[in-house]
Amino acid sequence: MRDTAGTQAKPVRMERPRSQWRDVWDQFKTHKGALVGMTVLALLVAFVVIGPFVWHEEKLTTTQTYLNKNKPPSLTYPLGTDHLGRDFFLRMMEGGRVSIAVGLVAMTISIFIGTTVGMLSGFFKRLDGPLMRLTDLFLSLPLLPLLLVMVMLFRDALARIFGPELGTFVLIVIAIGVTSWMPAARIVRGEVLALKEREFVLAARSLGTPNRRLILRHVLPNVVSPVMVAATLDIASAIITESALSFLGLGFPPDFPTWGRLLFDGLSYMQQYPERVIWPGLAISLTVLAVNYIGDGLRDALDPRIRGR
Amino acid sequence: MKLRSALMGAAAFTALASAAWAERGADGHVNVLYWQAPSILNPYLSSGTKDVESASLILEGMAGFNEKGEVFARLAESVPTVENGGVSADLTQITWKLKSGLLWSDGTPVTSADAAFTYEYCKHPEGGCAQAARYEGIKSIETPDDLTVIITFDAPKPNPYQAFVGGTSPIIQKAQFQNCLGAAASTCTDQNFGPIGTGPFRVTEFKTNDTVSLEANPNYRDATKPAFATMTIKGGGDAEAAARAVMETGEFDYAWNTQINPDLQAQMIAAGKGTLLNGFGTLVERIEMNMTDPSPDLPEGERSTPKHPHPFLSDIRVRKALSMAIDRQVLVDVGYGNAGRATCNLVPAPELYASDNTDCLQQDMEGAKALLDEAGWTDSDGDGVRDKDGKKLSVLYQTSTNPVRQDFQALIKGWWNEVGVEVELKNIDASVYFGGDAGSPDTFQKFYADVEMYANNFDGTDPEPYLAQYLCDKIPGPDNQWQGENINRFCDPAYDALVKELATTADMAKRGEIAKKLNDMLTKDSYTVVALVDRGRLSAASNTLGGVVLNTWDTELWNAQDWFRVK
Numbered sequence: 001m002r003d004t005a006g007t008q009a010k011p012v013r014m015e016r017p018r019s020q021w022r023d024v025w026d027q028f029k030t031h032k033g034a035l036v037g038m039t040v041l042a043l044l045v046a047f048v049v050i051g052p053f054v055w056h057e058e059k060l061t062t063t064q065t066y067l068n069k070n071k072p073p074s075l076t077y078p079l080g081t082d083h084l085g086r087d088f089f090l091r092m093m094e095g096g097r098v099s100i101a102v103g104l105v106a107m108t109i110s111i112f113i114g115t116t117v118g119m120l121s122g123f124f125k126r127l128d129g130p131l132m133r134l135t136d137l138f139l140s141l142p143l144l145p146l147l148l149v150m151v152m153l154f155r156d157a158l159a160r161i162f163g164p165e166l167g168t169f170v171l172i173v174i175a176i177g178v179t180s181w182m183p184a185a186r187i188v189r190g191e192v193l194a195l196k197e198r199e200f201v202l203a204a205r206s207l208g209t210p211n212r213r214l215i216l217r218h219v220l221p222n223v224v225s226p227v228m229v230a231a232t233l234d235i236a237s238a239i240i241t242e243s244a245l246s247f248l249g250l251g252f253p254p255d256f257p258t259w260g261r262l263l264f265d266g267l268s269y270m271q272q273y274p275e276r277v278i279w280p281g282l283a284i285s286l287t288v289l290a291v292n293y294i295g296d297g298l299r300d301a302l303d304p305r306i307r308g309r
Numbered sequence: 310m311k312l313r314s315a316l317m318g319a320a321a322f323t324a325l326a327s328a329a330w331a332e333r334g335a336d337g338h339v340n341v342l343y344w345q346a347p348s349i350l351n352p353y354l355s356s357g358t359k360d361v362e363s364a365s366l367i368l369e370g371m372a373g374f375n376e377k378g379e380v381f382a383r384l385a386e387s388v389p390t391v392e393n394g395g396v397s398a399d400l401t402q403i404t405w406k407l408k409s410g411l412l413w414s415d416g417t418p419v420t421s422a423d424a425a426f427t428y429e430y431c432k433h434p435e436g437g438c439a440q441a442a443r444y445e446g447i448k449s450i451e452t453p454d455d456l457t458v459i460i461t462f463d464a465p466k467p468n469p470y471q472a473f474v475g476g477t478s479p480i481i482q483k484a485q486f487q488n489c490l491g492a493a494a495s496t497c498t499d500q501n502f503g504p505i506g507t508g509p510f511r512v513t514e515f516k517t518n519d520t521v522s523l524e525a526n527p528n529y530r531d532a533t534k535p536a537f538a539t540m541t542i543k544g545g546g547d548a549e550a551a552a553r554a555v556m557e558t559g560e561f562d563y564a565w566n567t568q569i570n571p572d573l574q575a576q577m578i579a580a581g582k583g584t585l586l587n588g589f590g591t592l593v594e595r596i597e598m599n600m601t602d603p604s605p606d607l608p609e610g611e612r613s614t615p616k617h618p619h620p621f622l623s624d625i626r627v628r629k630a631l632s633m634a635i636d637r638q639v640l641v642d643v644g645y646g647n648a649g650r651a652t653c654n655l656v657p658a659p660e661l662y663a664s665d666n667t668d669c670l671q672q673d674m675e676g677a678k679a680l681l682d683e684a685g686w687t688d689s690d691g692d693g694v695r696d697k698d699g700k701k702l703s704v705l706y707q708t709s710t711n712p713v714r715q716d717f718q719a720l721i722k723g724w725w726n727e728v729g730v731e732v733e734l735k736n737i738d739a740s741v742y743f744g745g746d747a748g749s750p751d752t753f754q755k756f757y758a759d760v761e762m763y764a765n766n767f768d769g770t771d772p773e774p775y776l777a778q779y780l781c782d783k784i785p786g787p788d789n790q791w792q793g794e795n796i797n798r799f800c801d802p803a804y805d806a807l808v809k810e811l812a813t814t815a816d817m818a819k820r821g822e823i824a825k826k827l828n829d830m831l832t833k834d835s836y837t838v839v840a841l842v843d844r845g846r847l848s849a850a851s852n853t854l855g856g857v858v859l860n861t862w863d864t865e866l867w868n869a870q871d872w873f874r875v876k
Contacts, residue, residue, distance in 0.1 A: 062727060063636060083716070160605065164733055254715040254734050268712060271573070272572050
């Protein structure tokens with residue numbers, strides 16, 4: 001017999017269950033540095049993505065542009081013009097697009113590879129040896145000659161598929177990603193080795209949790225914090241590596257400004273026009289710093305032991 | 310009073326006297342900065358400018374080149390010519406006579422045997438002589454007496470001033486080097502680091518890749534020279550730091566090769582401690598047009614070979630239009646300032662060989678557009694890029710990585726875009742681009758691009774070998790491992806015939822005429838080579854250093870014996 005009285009009982013008011021991500025956001029909000037970092041990064045992204053559409057340079061011929069060279073900052077040219085008369089403000093926006101995109105994408109690739117390799121070698125004893133030797137192998141490879149070979153072998157092929165600019169982009173982010181995942185792998189492996197002996201992992205294992213869930217649900221969230229730190233550092237080094245590549249002529253076509261290239265171009269004029277080094281340098285530093293703070297905040301927010309305190 | 314004024318008078322007189330009759334070693338010490346440090350003082354074992362030039366203070370040849378590119382006698386009595394009988398009428402023999410009484414810095418006499426030994430030393434098949442080219446085509450060297458050297462050539466040599474002329478082929482002492490022949494050459498460290506010479510200075514200490522300490526040669530043939538008792542050549546740093554050391558801080562008296570950007574040049578001149586010396590040689594920055602098709606769709610081994618003519622650059626109107634759209638003076642101002650001048654010539658100097666071709670100096674955008682219209686390239690789909698038969702007028706423009714070249718690329722791309730030509734830029738690391746590796750697709754010889762930019766010059770004062778680079782059979786290709794010098798794949802039987810004529814002509818005026826014609830065939834008649842800037846040498850000298858004359862035909866230290874301290 002079914003008890004029908006229950007249907008007449010007053011519904012109990014229940015708090016809506018809080019989602020985990022909401023908790024994370026609440027915790028994240030309390031980190032002032034992270035909030036500032038996020039605002040700065042958002043502004044920088046808006047500057048480089050929306051900027052060039054809003055900011056229209058007047059159309060000048062090459063010779064007219066050249067006559068405008070080395071202008072100090074003014075209303076028409078907020079950051080002045082360079083030694084060929086090009087609007088430095090516009091070049092900063094265009095350069096930032098590439099630099100930020102390269103930094104983020106290359107970081108994603110390198111963290112993805114690094115975490116995967118580190119997780120597998122930390123978790124599965126049999127894979128540990130081969131994967132770590134592979135990591136050592138990559139660490140001992142000299143980066144620039146390797147990139148040189150990669151660029152020589154694949155540039156034309158990729159340029160034919162994606163066009164010269166996108167092709168270079170794909171090549172560069174992959175090249176940087178593939179050559180910079182090793183520190184992340186080592187960090188993750190170390191963390192995983194310690195974590196998998198912890199009680200909660202043992203408990204989960206004794207409940208019969210399959211490896212895949214064990215990794216994704218129990219181990220991965222706990223290694224997020226060191227990975228975040230590694231990731232933020234990776235963005236910085238990716239931006240710098242890209243500029244080194246462009247400087248060597250292995251990167252983007254020379255008429256394609258990036259912050260790194262602007263920085264290098266400015267070097268020879270550093271004495272007379274220090275701002276040409278300061279602006280791109282500042283932009284790179286701000287991006288890196290902002291990402292660092294966001295990483296810091298995320299780490300705290302994602303760590304269940306800190307959250308809610 | 311009387312005594313005092315007499316003393317003053319005497320003092321004044323001495324001062325005047327020392328100025329008028331300079332004395333060896335009277336002016337103390339001079340500091341020279343070579344930012345690429347010398348690593349050896351034997352020019353036969355290094356082709357580096359820094360090594361050849363520092364060695365030229367110690368070692369000398371029979372003759373040298375002055376700042377006008379003319380040959381003047383050093384160890385020789387006089388310069389042999391056909392007129393004075395020193396060169397045989399059939400151009401196969403030259404006779405050098407040494408000055409009598411010449412001594413090496415160790416006090417032993419200089420003889421013709423030393424010259425003959427020098428030839429033997431450099432021609433030794435195992436020696437790896439870096440200057441072997443200067444002794445090419447010599448059949449034999451005879452020394453009938455102690456002062457006479459007779460060189461016999463395989464074939465008539467219209468320009469016999471190769472062996473023993475200039476800083477790259479000095480005479481070395483037989484007694485010192487006789488055990489250093491062939492494979493032993495590079496093991497003779499003492500000899501290579503401290504050669505005994507006839508020049509104004511001799512080595513006292515040599516620290517590889519760092520410092521050369523020198524003192525006046527006591528046996529130098531002019532008893533009043535050099536004015537400086539000691540000299541230091543210091544290495545290290547870069548061009549900018551070197552210029553600063555002379556022009557701003559005054560720590561050094563002379564700095565070699567101070568190529569810096571025009572803004573910096575102006576700033577350093579304003580500091581007022583020194584001057585930037587410029588001299589123009591034959592180094593020309595140019596755009597080379599590819600006469601063959603570099604399309605990646607062609608099978609490897611056929612790209613950029615004469616099998617496939619270029620789809621649009623084989624039309625002279627397109628090449629001319631591209632040249633007309635360039636404002637060369639702007640390029641000079643951006644890239645070189647004092648150290649450059651606009652030119653249309655492949656051979657801009659010496660005067661005898663320089664064509665009066667100047668019609669490219671004026672930029673003509675409208676003319677370029679009209680010419681492209683005439684050639685059938687019009688913008689039919691309104692996207693700003695000209696096209697013809699469904700093919701876009703789009704060029705790939707490559708060069709080496711170098712800030713000035715990238716500025717040039719940006720400017721030239723701008724102008725070409727304005728006349729409706731789409732431009733894709735590419736820059737390649739210089740060590741790859743000029744590396745000559747037949748396996749790399751990015752070398753300038755392979756020329757897998759439509760146009761490319763670099764600079765080149767010729768050694769010495771005679772442009773014949775340089776102009777002979779554009780012969781049909783010098784086209785680089787897979788069959789010769791891409792080692793030819795005819796980068797443009799230019800081929801004109803009339804040109805080949807004229808080069809042959811030049812090789813058999815001895816009369817200087819006639820040679821000049823032919824060379825000018827050859828130059829014009831490559832430049833204003835065909836626009837195969839689009840010359841942009843004649844790049845000079847730029848070196849810095851302190852205001853207190855006198856007697857410096859920049860020479861682009863020989864070593865920069867060619868007249869260090871005449872340098873003095875300005876008081």
